[in-house]
Amino acid sequence: MGFKKRKVEVVVISDVHLGTFGCHAKELLSYLSSIKPKILVLNGDIVDIWQFRKSYFPQSHLKVLKKIISMSSKGTKVYYLTGNHDELLRKFTDIHLGNFSLLNKLVLNLDDKKAWIFHGDVFDASINHAKWLAKLGGWGYDMLILVNRFINWVLTRFNKEPYSLSKKIKNSVKSAVKFITNFENVCTDLAIENGYDYVICGHIHEPKIEKITNKKGSTLYLNSGDWIENLTALEYNNKKWRLYEHKVEAQNVIDEEVDFDYENKLIEQFMEIIKN
Numbered sequence: 373m374g375f376k377k378r379k380v381e382v383v384v385i386s387d388v389h390l391g392t393f394g395c396h397a398k399e400l401l402s403y404l405s406s407i408k409p410k411i412l413v414l415n416g417d418i419v420d421i422w423q424f425r426k427s428y429f430p431q432s433h434l435k436v437l438k439k440i441i442s443m444s445s446k447g448t449k450v451y452y453l454t455g456n457h458d459e460l461l462r463k464f465t466d467i468h469l470g471n472f473s474l475l476n477k478l479v480l481n482l483d484d485k486k487a488w489i490f491h492g493d494v495f496d497a498s499i500n501h502a503k504w505l506a507k508l509g510g511w512g513y514d515m516l517i518l519v520n521r522f523i524n525w526v527l528t529r530f531n532k533e534p535y536s537l538s539k540k541i542k543n544s545v546k547s548a549v550k551f552i553t554n555f556e557n558v559c560t561d562l563a564i565e566n567g568y569d570y571v572i573c574g575h576i577h578e579p580k581i582e583k584i585t586n587k588k589g590s591t592l593y594l595n596s597g598d599w600i601e602n603l604t605a606l607e608y609n610n611k612k613w614r615l616y617e618h619k620v621e622a623q624n625v626i627d628e629e630v631d632f633d634y635e636n637k638l639i640e641q642f643m644e645i646i647k648n
Contacts, residue, residue, distance in 0.1 A: 386574025387598035416455020416491025492575035
């Protein structure tokens with residue numbers, strides 16, 4: 373007997389980075405299997421086409437894509453909005469196939485209010501070039517995740533809380549903090565100027581819901597976070613937004629990581645690149 377799924381009007385997820393080492397595909401599949409949304413917005417960087425050269429796309433990642441297709445076939449309206457890591461898809465927008473749409477940006481009317489939804493990388497050049505994720509680079513970021521997984525594997529054996537190295541670095545680097553602040557300011561200023569009640573982004577891996585007011589008016593800024601560091605999503609129900617945070621049980625972390633297969637594969641690939 374199956375469990376009853378939660379009915380949700382709108383769900384927004386972003387920055388899943390399928391095809392990369394840091395992606396929490398199993399946890400995302402668990403979340404998607406627990407809900408029944410009318411609308412699912414995939415707000416950029418769902419598949420990491422940038423790093424596809426790794427030839428790393430395990431079954432758990434493929435299952436996420438299959439689940440999204442299944443949700444679409446069962447009545448969920450799915451909007452895939454392009455991001456910078458899947459920007460190759462931008463040459464194919466705008467496409468509408470049944471309940472599936474491939475777009476660069478989206479405006480939704482929610483209970484007489486307008487929601488402006490886009491990934492956010494379009495503002496990178498207009499803000500500055502001190503993006504911490506770009507500076508780390510794909511491999512540097514994955515190696516950081518590798519080290520972090522080992523640390524958390526040790527911590528779980530002492531019943532300690534998991535620790536995020538990437539969050540610690542991001543929060544301690546002034547240029548990263550400044551970039552995030554500027555990003556949020558640009559998004560909200562434009563949203564207020566154009567009369568949007570909600571502005572919804574991803575890109576910076578920083579989940580947030582905050583009402584922003586300036587001299588011209590106000591808007592609700594929402595960021596769906598990511599499924600590498602924060603495992604978060606945005607949910608809209610009964611005229612209200614909330615930030616969903618997926619909790620990973622310590623026992624599951626131990627069971628999944630005890631043999632370090634992914635770590636071994638990553639190190640092998642890393643060494644091949646160094647040799648070449």
